[in-house]
Amino acid sequence: MITAQDKILHVANKLGLTSLKDMQASTGAVYDVDTDLSGQIFSNAARHQNPSITNINENQFEVNEALLVETIAFYVLNAGGDTENFQRIYGSDTDIMFDLIIGNKRVMKDTPIFAAGSPFTFANTANFTAALGPNNLQFFAPRHQVFMEGAGILIPPQVQWSVQYTIFNVVSGAVVAPTASTQIGCYLFGTKVLLNFNTSI
């Protein structure tokens, strides 16, 4: 089984990124929110406040920085800036259909995330139940993510990436529009490569 580090080096070698192997390996995540309600995430990160909305200044990495995406997750940001569970806000009968685009290539296409709990979270148990008032009723707030166990996907240095999404109602098939108080956010998590000056300066 190929490791994350092996995969990064393999792709870097294919792309001619000879110095990536000398950089600092790490773990990282990037996130952003579709504040324009345009159906695109990360494209407008440069205009967003850091860190309340995003943790990147532009939707491409610096020289010799990269991210092997191993998990993609979605969440909701409300008007108060709180992070909310997608199912709590949109209901169990919705799903997010998304594409991940790196450069001019669509590397994940028509991928669903189900509000009721997605496949490929690897374990449904990673949810929580909470007391709901005097009767102590309980509910589930499932994860909304894709765990990419088969193959992580590398975002190379200095290449733009974005996520396109649409929300649907699974039962009726209708499109569900986000609002200013129910903005959709996304994070990409995985093995990160950080710029390392040790051998250069």
Place this chain on the structure above:
Amino acid sequence: MASQPQKLAYVDGKLGAPTSGQQTTRILFNTIEAPGTTSTLVFFRNFQGLTSGQTNLTQNKLDSMESMIIKTISLYNYAPEGNLRNFGGAVQQTLSIIVGNQTVVKQLPIQFNQGTNGQAFDRLHENGGAEGQALGASDVLQNTLPCEIRLLTDIVIPPQVAFEVRIDSNSAAYTAAGAVTCVLSGYGKIFSAGNSF
């Protein structure tokens, strides 16, 4: 043990199918609206009238340059108000996957993996079908999780080969005005033009 990429490359190689293409995580799904009470559900057979939020295929086969591994099967049963219910109530049902003219998963019981009486096949999903306390008829919060089964042997869907998922029961009651959805997820390859154009 072969990984998902290794198994897909091996089977595609045996079939003479293209092995190039963008490696990715692939999730296919199909919905049946208003299933009601029935003894047979067949997913990935009908795509008519479904929107992109109800299925992500337009035919029951992958494109010519695409193939995938099925690693996980998930089943959802939506009530009319949108909340999730146990898939087909609490009665026994079996699942079969047919690829081409071959049954590759045969009458696999699904009921153990959901509901308050569930005895999930693997530890990862030991609470996969757990059910919270009842929230009443008009509940808006979710108290049931989807039925999810992780396969021990990876199943390959080759390019351009028809497939379907069949659920058999003795008149299981699904939601009459809601919908049921079947999801197949795993590693896959999608068409990549590269520098061909």
